[in-house]
Amino acid sequence: MNKYASGVLEKLQTRMPWEKEFLATVEEVFGSISTVLDRDSHYESYSLLENLVEPDRIINFRVPWRDDQGKIHVNLGYRVEFNNALGPYKGGLRFHASVNQSILKFLGFEQIFKNALTGLPIGGGKGGSDFNPRGKSETEIMSFCQSFMLELANYIGPSRDVPAGDIGVGSREIGYLFGTYKRITKLYDGALTGKGEGWGGSILRPEATGYGVTYFLEEILKKQDDSVKGKVVAASGFGNVTWGVVKKVNELGGKVVTLSGPDGFIHDKDGITGEKVEYMLKMRLSGNDRVEDYADKFGVPFYKGQKPWGIEGIDVAIPAATQNEVNVEDVKIMEKNGVQFVIEGANLPLELSAINYIQETKMIYAPGKAANAGGVSCSQFEMAQNSSGVHWTEAEVDKQLHHVMSFIHSQCYDTAIEYDQKDNYLLGGNIAGFKRVADAMLDQGMV
DSSP states (O other): OOHHHHHHHHHHHHHOTTOHHHHHHHHHHHHHHHHHHHHOTHHHHTTHHHHHTSOSEEEEEEEEEEOTTSOEEEEEEEEEEEEOSSSSEEEEEEEOTTOOHHHHHHHHHHHHHHHHHHTSSOEEEEEEESOOOTTOOHHHHHHHHHHHHHHHTTTOBTTTEEEEOBTTBOHHHHHHHHHHHHHHHOOOSSSOSSOOGGGTOOTTHHHHHHHHHHHHHHHHHHHTTOOSTTOEEEEOOOSHHHHHHHHHHHHTTOEEOEEEETTEEEEOTTOSOTHHHHHHHHHHHTTSOOSHHHHHHHTOOEEETOOGGGOSSOSEEEOOSOTTOBOHHHHHHHHHTTOOEEEOOSSSOBOHHHHHHHTTSSSEEEOHHHHTTHHHHHHHHHHHHHHHTOOOOHHHHHHHHHHHHHHHHHHHHHHHHHTTOTTOHHHHHHHHHHHHHHHHHHHHOOO
């Protein structure tokens, strides 16, 4: 690692050793951009990295809400407004018990470069709460969302910060949040994305991340004189991202044969097609995390407490559940079984050690900051539609999404070639995203 980058990282590690997720993503990015820093010393002369790793601001607040029995609960709310050099802060809200400041800083830092790679005018941010909607009633979720927005409304707006959904925050939660935002501000504007299609949302938003992942895979395969047709894919999760992957992979002639949840994974060797795809929607809406229900309904094997990465005959692995779900041993199993491509569908699902290992293998690895940018791209399409007062067709949204994912791939691929690292999408993506953000920061003045 470049001496300047190493020094900045060491200071972060000394100051906040408990923020492991955030430190891991900083280390991953700094490792890739060291070549840029070696070539160009003016980033160091302006203390660019010191500025880059510090959020513009972190907003913390309490969120009191009342359950159906009348008991008052208090959760923590956050919004990390990380960097707006390229446009308004943009990034999702996550409602999950695991949410803390380190996770949101990690997600916000990743979002800076992901959004930069899209070429769209959006900065990086993230937010959420340690509130978990699962197991809560509709009125309890509404009560929480209304209380959360009472504070968040002070900091968001279409030209400042535009949150979206993430884990635990779907169109239902966005609806409750937006309704409260309107009452507070007396405005009907694009301060949130992920809205219902009938009241300002964009068509294809739920599928967009999974579609984008598949389009990115398609572009990688084109460079190998290959295609998605005939490819066998193992995916984790069963939410929006995996659902979108399943639909688009099927459309392009491949098949997805696994889904996973906290209880384990299923292996459907015939592929998840037809009514099985529609059943994924029912699974998501059921409010539980069981994929065993799929196995029971369709008579396929279920592997309790296991991950899907040990299945033989897999060409492509797409971890699409959550961060740090794939470790070094998982990658070694993939390598042994002949997996050729590992495409991140979630945000940093590979542990840092797994990323370092996979870079030394023959497998082609695509980082989430590039491959899963379809979701935030579609969110920006929603912002554009809200601003202009129009509604795009499904064909138009899909066309624009495909264009953005092709553009992202080209940036990653071409930048890797420029730095003599063909097919190193991690290095290419990090450098391309970094240079766009860093140069904008310098143009706008560092103090």
